[in-house]
Amino acid sequence: MNTRYTLKNGYSFSRIINGGWQLSEGHALKSTIEKQDVLKAFHELVSRGFTTFDCADIYTGVEEFYGVFLKEHLAAGGKREDIQFHTKYVPDRSVLAELKPKDVREAVHRSLRKLGVEQVDMIQFHWWEYDIPGYLEALHELQKLKEEGKISQVSLTNFDTPRTREIVESGISISTMQAQYSLLDRRVENAMQAYCEEQDIALLCYGTLAGGFLTDRWLGQPDPADWDNRSLVKYRIIIDDFGGWEAFQELLNILKEMSGRYGCRIANISTAYILQKEAVGGAIIGTRSSRHVDANGQTLALKLEREDVTKIDSFLARHPGPKGEPFELERAEDGPHIKVMLRNLNEKS
Secondary structure (H helix, E strand, C coil): CCCEEECCCCCEEECEEEECHHHCCCCECCCCCCHHHHHHHHHHHHHCCCCEEECCCCCCCHHHHHHHHHHHHHHCCCCHHHCEEEEEECCCHHHHHHCCHHHHHHHHHHHHHHHCCCCEEEEEECCCCCCCCCHHHHHHHHHHHHHCCCEEEEEEECCCHHHHHHHHHCCCCCCEEEEECCCCCCHHHHCHHHHHHHHCCEEEEECCCHHHCCCHHHCCCCCCCCCCEHHHHHHHHHHHHHCCHHHHHHHHHHHHHHHHHHCCCHHHHHHHHHHCCCCEEEEEEECCCHHHHHHHHHHHCCCCCHHHHHHHHHHHHCCCCCCCCCCHHHHCCCCCHHHHCCCCCHHHC
16 A cells, blocks of 8 residues: 555645644543653654644644654754644634634634744644534635645545535635544545545545544453543444444454454554545544554555455445434534534634
8 A cells, every 4th residue: 555645736645644633632531641752653653654744723732742843853854844734724613703814814823833834734624513604715715825835735624525515616726625434434435535536635534443442452342431532432422323332343353353364453454444445545543652653554554355345345334324424413513422522622722
């Protein structure tokens, strides 16, 4: 499997992108993060070719942490162009109705300052509520900032297919779409995947490990009542949408048998399956310590046999998982997903 993905405009990024949500101050519920070990892991990742880092303005402290990492990289003789930073612009739900072009500009310049760069490689834009107008205007302002050299790539995250089509038809050039995509959640396959393939928009997939559920750790385990972080809370709801804990355990057993033959782990199979799908440019995998680095290389070295893909597909056909468009359930005010979301984080930054 290729280690990098190149867009038609020539922009290149790692197929496995280093995630940042797990480093944010609001993510961990019980566990702590050893930041020096994370920095060590980041330098090792770059040395192995995993040079793309995902974050967001609402991931409290992460853009600043990436800025520290970049300073260390430069001090050690590295170059700015060695590394790609993909951040997100996520205006708070509470300010959407009053959002002005100057607010968009201020947010981008704030990210530039925190990262310590003159141009951010990618801005991925999110809008909490479609019923509130303004996302097209905000995106056109981002397009202007791209023309001014402040942004290299303008992208989207968690939009549905109709709004993505509307945005593209308004004249905005979209490079990628970040969306949740895993063995447990295949909503992008309903319409988004085909549209992205048609428009040469690369899918950047988060949640390929379902917050850590699609790993050896949970094989044969009972359904626990307590969780270490918000990812596990979020993806436990997805397991219910998938068919429940028993169906989830059946899937893990299928993946475990395969991983034994390939000499890898369940996590490698889970991400490799998604990376081989149409329109998928990359998968975002969280790295919290140096012990996670080797797994990236194992995943990219993995080529699933057709028979194994068919076996997985046959099982998934009996467990279609959550329905609708990407992030549709998460937007439902009366649903369980939205209770995990923190929608006004910029007011604290």
